[in-house]
Amino acid sequence: MSDNGSQIDACPAQFPDLFVVGIGASAGGLNALEEFFEHLSNNSGAAFVVIQHLSPDFKSLMKELLARRTRMEIYRVVEGMELRPNSIYLIPPGKNLVLDQQKLHLIPQKERNSRELNFPIDIFFESLAQIRQEQSIGVVLSGTGSDGTKGLRTINQAGGFTLVQHPSSAQFDGMPKSAIATGLVDRILPPSELALVVDQLVRSPVFQTVNDHNAANLLTAETIQEIAAIIARHESTDFSHYKISTLTRRIHRRYLISGCENLETFISLLKTSVQERAILRHDLLISVTQFFRDRSAWDYLAEQVIPQLVAQAQPNIELRCWVTLVLQAKKPTLWQCCWMKRLQI
Template sequence: MVESSEEAGPRDGRPIVVALCASAANTRSLVHLLQALPPRPDTAIIVVLQHRETLDAAAFGHALAAAGHEVSVIERTMPLVPGRVYLPEPNVIVSIEGDHFQLRPAEQRFGERGTIDSFLVSLVGEMDGRTISVVLAGTGSDGTLGFKAVKEMGGIAFAEETEESRAGELAASNIPAALADAVLPIEPLAERIRASIRQLGSKTGPDAHLDEAEASTVLASIAAVLRNKTGHDFHGYKEGTFMRRIQRRMQVAQIDDNAAYVDYLRAQPGEAQELFNDLLIGVTQFFATRRSSSSSNAA
């Protein structure tokens, strides 16, 4: 059954992309999410799996079909079409280029492929922030770099709650949950994904068009709040990037109205720091850090 929506298809021709990332060694949470996410004509779901060769593809396909999903096996240069669930073949690395899938052989050893990172990083610049990325438990550190990239482009990053996250041990961790916008048990996670899809699919969502005067007013108000709360002045910050970061925080906070977000920013403890952190995200720096760390470990 297709979830009701005001949209007959993707708004402005751009699909919402939900990337569900997991290990094929344990698909219980993944299947649960897919069963809890009804097909929508404006949304494409892409399943990105570590250890894909261990998946019982027949049982997985049957479970998805019972939930009303049409499953498409990803082929090279296949266009990304909303309303479907996409699944890769074993031993390939999947990426998105210009709304089409690209595939390359997985040449690295198991555990060193960065299957999730490679896919999520490829989304940067392609989906224009209309991305919800979810990393489920059991993937190790794969997806951490991807979450950094997703947040850089304005997308949302969610993770499944684990024993480690429940213990509050994420600050020094290198797993994706340490960078997630929300870390939730599977049932609340499913509801949060549904809510985010509805918000992105709404005509009045946070990426709805603002004219130049409206945008300037919103940016000036938010820059003033940031200056008062953080001591940093973002007046003159590149407007497109500034607005994209604001819209991302609005999606995380599940707020559609710009004026309401300004009020939320003023009143909510910690939100100014969260927006400030988003404004300072740098994927290039993160790549350099990872390379430097890898070189040190090799030495």
């Protein structure tokens, strides 16, 4: 929310198609970052934000060190700095970093003697997912602990991409292993190969036209329905009534991550691979919907309402609760159909 209470615009007017790549690294992260940027194109069109665990007592030389590996512009973030394509932004010591629209904002970290742990990677990843959604990429490199794990989960739920350094190539594998344990990581590779994946992702538009040179990668309505039919036949889940835009983004996302050269190859893979069908089905399900999202309301029920109801209830008398179900759609969604069947509507 903004200061006046209005909702933050999640699609900035300037550079609306800008991919933002958040890169989290801690102990042993320097070598991984150097390898990553050395193999990354200098004109991918994305903005890269590097979040490290830095000591406030020492000056960071990250800018000078990375400048030897890339020709992209490198900036130490100052308050309100705006993201631009083909640029790298470095978090300063003693600060947390968040993305608001297309600007970076600095937040002071807690005092060292505070009992609260600080997770700067998670903090940035969560703001990145909220603002850039499908145009967000989270990368976790070498480091100890679990910072980045929660943030990658949020990016995945928003439809973004999650990439992690292979533990065998990391100097410290704590952060990569913690992220991988979620089961939500799209690719697990050494930094040099992660760079190639990022370059492919940010260069592949979701919507293509008939005039595009690579017509084999064109997602048409017929192609989407063919894929939906494969999932319905093998996974017993019918996505044919989902919004075309939602299906297009999610299918395109999975196609890019699969490593297939074109959509025809991807469709063939779906026909033969149980694992790939299961992954796509999971990706197509809307994972951002969850129970107990309105935390304060549920806390009030748990602390104020339910204890009183239980205290006033008579022995051996049932205590019943009802949840309203509002059906407004002309065509009920998948979950509405399930509930109507369960409730015999």
